[in-house]
Amino acid sequence: MSAKIIGVEQDQQFSDDDKDQKVDINSLDYDSLAEIFMLLSIPERIDMEKVCVKWKGACQRAWYDTKKYKCESSIERSYNNQHINLSLYMDFSESYETTTDKVLYTIFSTCKNLKHLDIARGPYDVAKIPLKKWINLQNLQYLAIPCIITPDLASTIVQYCKNLKGLRIHSLHQIMNDAALKKLTELENLECLSLLGCVILKEESIIAISNNCKKLKRLDIPSGSIYDDPPSSPSVFDEISKLQYLEHLNLYSVRSLKKSTIIAIANNCKNLKSLEIADCKAITEKALVALTKLENLQKLDVSFLDITDSFISKLKGLKELDCAHCKKLTEAGIIQFIKNNPDLEEISVDEILGCNEVPFAVLDELSKLQYLEHLNLCGLLNLRSGTITAIANNCKYLKSLRIRGCSPITETALVALTELENLEKLDVSFLDITDSFISKLKGLKAFQCTHCKKLTNDGIIQLIKNNPDLKRIDVRCIDNITYNDLVNAANQAVKNRTNGVILHIKISIPLTIQASETIIKSQWLVVE
Template sequence: MLLPVPERIAIKKVCSKWKEACELAWYDIKNYSFGGGVFDGKLLAPSYVEEALSNFGIYLRVLALWRNCNSSVMPIIEHIDININHWDIKTPNILNNILNSSKSIRYCNIMLHPDCNAPDISIKNWDNLLNLEHLGTRWRINNNTAIKLVKYCKNLRSLDIRSEGIIETALQKLTELKNLDTLNYSFADGIAMDELDNAILTISNTWKKLKHLTISDDSPPDDIDVDNIEPFDPSVIYDELSKLQYLEELNVLNMRDFQDSSIIAIANSSLMSIISLENLEELNVGNIDGVTDNFISKLKGLKKLRCEYSKNITDAGMIQCLKNCPNLEALCLYHSNITINTLVGADEITQNRINNIVLYLFYNNSTEASKLKTKSKWLVLRPGKRNYCG
């Protein structure tokens, strides 16, 4: 059991005693990679893969295959990562054999070299995929496959697909995966702009519970002539992504036509989704132009709020926020547009507090504000520029 896998297989062939001992020494192998790094070429041969998996395949939980490896001896693997750089007529069997034989697979990532044309997925035993949580593939997902994925893979949470590997109507069908929260949609040079636009609209209008989204241009850098790049017209289609109000992470890798207005639209949408967070107690929205009265006046239940350099909030919005947040104990308004009216409003609102919570209000001092005499014992004004906001 202390020997590496190739040596275990080698000694198995030496004599009957070693063979007998070797047959017992495989259960410790739970995670294995065929290929990658510096390997003897014969260790990548399908025959070697078959022989090795016949010994420890029943114990594996994580498997990584590189190049042209092929086997169906994988009954209980949960995690599969395959990178195929070489293509021949037998290659499609790699994916299909795995998906049709593994009964416990949760994570499946099958990556093709960009020069390989995407074949169709052909799965017979869909019941094997009931526990599938991640599917990453450049195999073509046709309409029938999309229907099956929606029917059988209800636990699918993460999907990694490429534009030429998916039919547009199939993408629409996949939006019915209710538990999906992570999507990686990539494409290469040559994609029709209307195809990309339709994909963005599909994702934005129907996959509204996504938390993690990556849209990337995977065109090889060598294909781009920097000296002859034509200027991109900014696209407003990305504004549609503002409909994804549960979004926590957005990656728009190499998207040169992604414009500032789309970022602003998405950020503003994300701000409004914060309003529904019932247990939110601390919030920092300083230096964000999208913070307006419409947002600030709807916040509730906060204990600490920082709005430094928020130029688009007024006294009316801030006073309403103070009424909504009776437990507010720290409010930072440095370099905002609030006036003495907010200070007066804070004084009047906190006078009625019965929770024994003191509000510390930090603001830029002014001649008018310095003359204010407060009545509330639950309000402490902290004028200045460098006081700690809490």
């Protein structure tokens, strides 16, 4: 939006002679201007400050009331300043780096009411922000940053962000600074700590987290390891069991994890709802049986572990189980598990049994799970149309369904899926579907239809029109589609969206993506 005069219709009844009458935006007070500027993207808001003194003051009020900011490689606008995404499609060029650093500097300088700051990895450097600017983020409750945490930065965060409840660090250096991490454990209100990026920790860091972060409800250290591996103390991870309020624990692929840790967690962390210990190969099935004592456990990831039917048949009360590549599991064990856990919300059959054909008895049991929300049946060559119909009839809470490459399914059976009122994500790639089917779909937020050869521009555009909340659609490798025309039609279809939802169309054709830059006039469309 250029910095030209913006007109706002008067909030009153007009006669036929003056229905086009407008009000000069400069006649509005500061609060009204601030409400308008809140709807602008961040770079546009920065540009607005250059117009005049009054607009600068109004923009500063808009910044001051910002509550949540998420910086990522997408283009979104803020509504009521509850959620703002960086309005840049990042290509990692120097000019984008300069602009993005400027946006971050503006956020740190002006958003004094900010409660949620989420900065994804990208062409910017949080370390460039002067430490003294952190004083403006004293109301911050959640922080996610990709950077190397130094002791000085850690001390600054602890000093100014005393209300911080959630902290996610994507380390750009594999070895986490021990002094910095131990300093961060002084955040007394911390409830969520995520250390991402295959971090290497010292034993003292694990002990500091366990001793100091008493309120911690979530701890993520996926692919983490100890600096001296194997650790000098085999039970250093046992210290985690001291966190008695822990509800979510992610120790994915922590090779140093021993059976003693699992037993200690099962005995002490009685509030645990989610546990991810995939690829922790040192854990024995005998130790895993202790987890059956956790009455609140709802989600369990034991992928790549050496487990048998004997273990999973003891599991009850789960809503999600991931046991991909557990080679010893059989049809009988899976069926018993499904029967013991009627409230299952998510399951992936192709990964559980690791084959292209799943026994019909297993599929029949799956179709009876009335609380199922997420189901992955990709690549099953024996999936029958009757199973799809049964799923549509019984699984009324289903939100996500992946049936890519399940070639035996007919379009007639797929039409039954249109009765699923909660369905938001659907993957029908490689299936023999037509415009007639997809034009019946409504309420979707994500749709994948790659290699669906019979689809045309008309069908895709009708789908976009029927699904105003659609965020992503994958239309790669469809011969009947003329992609330049599709982009042009999609631009028209989304230009009047008022829900703030941006549509991302994935085509993966460099020339068309480049050409789309001149075609797209709507702020609600991105071609990838």
